[in-house]
Amino acid sequence: MGNNAIVEAKARHEADLLALPNVTGVGIGERDGKPVIKVFVTETLPETDLAPEERVPESLDGYEVDVEAIGFVEAQEE
Numbered sequence: 903m904g905n906n907a908i909v910e911a912k913a914r915h916e917a918d919l920l921a922l923p924n925v926t927g928v929g930i931g932e933r934d935g936k937p938v939i940k941v942f943v944t945e946t947l948p949e950t951d952l953a954p955e956e957r958v959p960e961s962l963d964g965y966e967v968d969v970e971a972i973g974f975v976e977a978q979e980e
Contacts, residue, residue, distance in 0.1 A: 912939050940968050
Protein backbone atom coordinates (compact mmCIF):
# COMPACT_ATOMS: atom_id res chain seq x y z
CA MET A 903 0.00 0.00 0.00
CA GLY A 904 1.41 3.38 -0.97
CA ASN A 905 1.15 6.60 0.98
CA ASN A 906 -1.79 7.70 -1.17
CA ALA A 907 -3.81 4.80 0.21
CA ILE A 908 -3.40 5.94 3.82
CA VAL A 909 -4.21 9.54 2.84
CA GLU A 910 -7.40 8.28 1.20
CA ALA A 911 -8.26 6.11 4.23
CA LYS A 912 -7.76 9.09 6.57
CA ALA A 913 -9.93 11.31 4.37
CA ARG A 914 -12.65 8.63 4.16
CA HIS A 915 -12.93 8.27 7.95
CA GLU A 916 -11.95 11.74 9.24
CA ALA A 917 -15.47 13.17 9.64
CA ASP A 918 -16.70 10.08 11.52
CA LEU A 919 -13.63 10.13 13.80
CA LEU A 920 -14.02 13.85 14.55
CA ALA A 921 -17.64 13.21 15.56
CA LEU A 922 -16.50 10.89 18.38
CA PRO A 923 -16.29 12.20 21.96
CA ASN A 924 -12.92 13.77 22.89
CA VAL A 925 -11.50 13.54 19.35
CA THR A 926 -9.84 16.83 18.37
CA GLY A 927 -7.85 15.88 15.29
CA VAL A 928 -6.85 13.20 12.80
CA GLY A 929 -3.51 12.79 11.07
CA ILE A 930 -1.01 10.36 9.64
CA GLY A 931 1.96 9.14 11.62
CA GLU A 932 4.34 6.24 11.95
CA ARG A 933 4.74 3.48 14.52
CA ASP A 934 7.30 0.69 14.31
CA GLY A 935 8.23 1.84 10.81
CA LYS A 936 4.68 1.48 9.49
CA PRO A 937 2.22 4.26 8.62
CA VAL A 938 -0.67 4.66 11.05
CA ILE A 939 -3.73 6.86 11.28
CA LYS A 940 -3.27 9.14 14.29
CA VAL A 941 -6.33 10.14 16.29
CA PHE A 942 -5.76 12.97 18.75
CA VAL A 943 -8.02 13.11 21.81
CA THR A 944 -8.30 15.47 24.77
CA GLU A 945 -7.87 12.53 27.13
CA THR A 946 -7.89 8.76 26.91
CA LEU A 947 -10.87 7.15 28.56
CA PRO A 948 -11.44 3.54 29.58
CA GLU A 949 -13.44 1.68 26.94
CA THR A 950 -16.01 0.90 29.64
CA ASP A 951 -16.79 4.64 29.83
CA LEU A 952 -17.68 4.75 26.13
CA ALA A 953 -20.51 3.16 24.19
CA PRO A 954 -19.30 0.83 21.41
CA GLU A 955 -20.17 3.42 18.74
CA GLU A 956 -18.13 6.08 20.61
CA ARG A 957 -14.88 4.08 20.60
CA VAL A 958 -12.03 4.82 18.21
CA PRO A 959 -11.52 1.72 16.05
CA GLU A 960 -8.23 -0.20 16.36
CA SER A 961 -7.77 -0.15 12.59
CA LEU A 962 -9.27 1.48 9.50
CA ASP A 963 -8.95 0.12 5.99
CA GLY A 964 -6.11 -2.14 7.14
CA TYR A 965 -4.13 0.63 8.86
CA GLU A 966 -3.53 0.60 12.61
CA VAL A 967 -5.01 3.51 14.53
CA ASP A 968 -2.81 5.21 17.11
CA VAL A 969 -4.67 7.27 19.73
CA GLU A 970 -2.72 10.07 21.39
CA ALA A 971 -3.98 12.26 24.23
CA ILE A 972 -2.94 15.89 23.64
CA GLY A 973 -5.32 17.78 25.93
CA PHE A 974 -7.36 20.73 24.74
CA VAL A 975 -6.14 22.54 21.65
CA GLU A 976 -6.70 26.28 21.35
CA ALA A 977 -5.67 28.69 18.63
CA GLN A 978 -2.84 30.99 19.69
CA GLU A 979 -2.88 34.68 18.89
CA GLU A 980 0.02 35.88 16.76
